[in-house]
Amino acid sequence: MAKKDINKSSFDETTTLKLDIFRGCFREWYPVFLHHGFIDKVYVYDMFAGSGRDSEGDEGSPLILLNEAKGGEKRKHCETLLKKRNKEVVFTFNELLQDKSKELENVLRTNLIECKKSCKFDNCPYSGSMRFTQQEFHKLINTSEVKNILKNNRYAKFILLDQYGFKEVDTEIFRLLVNSPKTDIVFFVASSFVKRFRNSPETKKYIDTSKIDWDKATPKEVHTLIKEYYQSLLPKDKDYFLHAFTMKKGSNYYGLIFCSGHSFGMEKFMRVCWKVDPEAGESNCEVGGFLGRGSFFPELESKTASVENELRELVLSGEITTNIVGLNYALKLGCRPKVFVDTIFALEKEGRIQFEGEPNKTATDIHKAKEFRIVVK
Ligand SMILES: C[S@@+](CC[C@H](N)C(=O)[O-])C[C@H]1O[C@@H](n2cnc3c(N)ncnc32)[C@H](O)[C@@H]1O
Numbered sequence: 564m565a566k567k568d569i570n571k572s573s574f575d576e577t578t579t580l581k582l583d584i585f586r587g588c589f590r591e592w593y594p595v596f597l598h599h600g601f602i603d604k605v606y607v608y609d610m611f612a613g614s615g616r617d618s619e620g621d622e623g624s625p626l627i628l629l630n631e632a633k634g635g636e637k638r639k640h641c642e643t644l645l646k647k648r649n650k651e652v653v654f655t656f657n658e659l660l661q662d663k664s665k666e667l668e669n670v671l672r673t674n675l676i677e678c679k680k681s682c683k684f685d686n687c688p689y690s691g692s693m694r695f696t697q698q699e700f701h702k703l704i705n706t707s708e709v710k711n712i713l714k715n716n717r718y719a720k721f722i723l724l725d726q727y728g729f730k731e732v733d734t735e736i737f738r739l740l741v742n743s744p745k746t747d748i749v750f751f752v753a754s755s756f757v758k759r760f761r762n763s764p765e766t767k768k769y770i771d772t773s774k775i776d777w778d779k780a781t782p783k784e785v786h787t788l789i790k791e792y793y794q795s796l797l798p799k800d801k802d803y804f805l806h807a808f809t810m811k812k813g814s815n816y817y818g819l820i821f822c823s824g825h826s827f828g829m830e831k832f833m834r835v836c837w838k839v840d841p842e843a844g845e846s847n848c849e850v851g852g853f854l855g856r857g858s859f860f861p862e863l864e865s866k867t868a869s870v871e872n873e874l875r876e877l878v879l880s881g882e883i884t885t886n887i888v889g890l891n892y893a894l895k896l897g898c899r900p901k902v903f904v905d906t907i908f909a910l911e912k913e914g915r916i917q918f919e920g921e922p923n924k925t926a927t928d929i930h931k932a933k934e935f936r937i938v939v940k
Pocket residue numbers: 569570582610611612613614615616622623624625657658659660663698699700701725726727
């Protein structure tokens with residue numbers, strides 16, 4: 564059956580939310596690497612780029628990325644790039660269909676021409692930075708050119724995988740991406756469809772659905788289950804961050820999976836998710852026991868309360884013995900690290916633990932936090 568072309572009708576509410584999240588993530592991510600002294604090149608890959616707009620003229624992901632890269636009305640990122648002559652940015656917009664790719668190129672080049680009309684700078688840092696490819700994603704990602712970029716530690720990579728369905732991120736591609744340094748990934752999964760077609764050999768080629776305990780989850784938790792599946796593909800000792808954001812559309816559940824090898828990358832993604840869902844940072848609906856907005860069931864815990872309880876137990880049982888371990892743990896549970904700081908300072912006030920070293924309340928940029936020990940009394 565032919566897939567409905569997402570760019571041929573107006574983006575629905577869920578697609579708009581997805582695009583808002585892409586925007587938020589890239590807005591947080593881009594300046595970090597633009598200003599990063601160790602990074603020579605910034606690569607932005609929109610691997611399933613589409614044709615640029617929907618039927619109403621609303622911006623798709625490529626326009627969102629390009630416009631964010633300008634840095635607002637004042638074009639502060641353009642200014643930074645023009646000053647930093649040794650920093651290069653390369654956008655790759657990959658779209659399999661030739662006509663969509665051509666249309667996209669036209670849309671983006673027109674955008675830059677229009678942008679130049681009101682620009683105070685003589686040169687445009689992005690005029691030569693866009694590449695348009697028309698390849699099957701799995702072929703493109705396996706080219707030696709892309710593989711060399713992926714493994715280069717001095718190149719920052721932002722990879723957007725806005726696939727239809729779920730078949731593009733198989734085990735091999737997932738492992739290739741998560742093992743690449745300085746690489747942050749956001750990918751879309753039509754999770755309800757993985758569940759619905761879990762017994763089909765066609766699905767099993769991409770996702771080993773026999774490894775997923777489907778009975779463990781209600782339909783609305785299916786996307787979290789899929790995230791756990793991808794998590795299980797990571798080596799046990801790999802320090803890595805994955806987070807799931809579920810989106811409900813009709814009776815189906817879709818979602819995004821955020822992947823970062825660095826706590827700072829995940830802190831940034833988490834900030835976006837918690838802005839969209841201030842109750843739990845994980846959905847536009849009710850997931851698990853976390854009812855979110857306007858709950859009439861106060862007996863059900865909030866996500867923060869549940870994570871606080873888990874962290875309390877881990878601290879009191881002596882499993883978390885430093886602030887660094889605890890801050891990272893909170894992040895891996897899908898919470899902003901502040902919840903850990905609140906938990907341990909409450910425990911200290913209760914006289915249950917004491918600190919050794921110099922206690923501090925650092926809860927952002929946690930890779931820079933000064934370590935102190937936590938001792939159970
Ligand atoms: C969900 S749409 C992307 C929409 C886009 N992100 C936007 O915001 O407008 C997926 C796109 O991927 C393209 N596509 C499908 N299979 C592909 C493949 N194997 N490799 C590259 N692109 C593909 C489709 O033609 C479609 O335009």
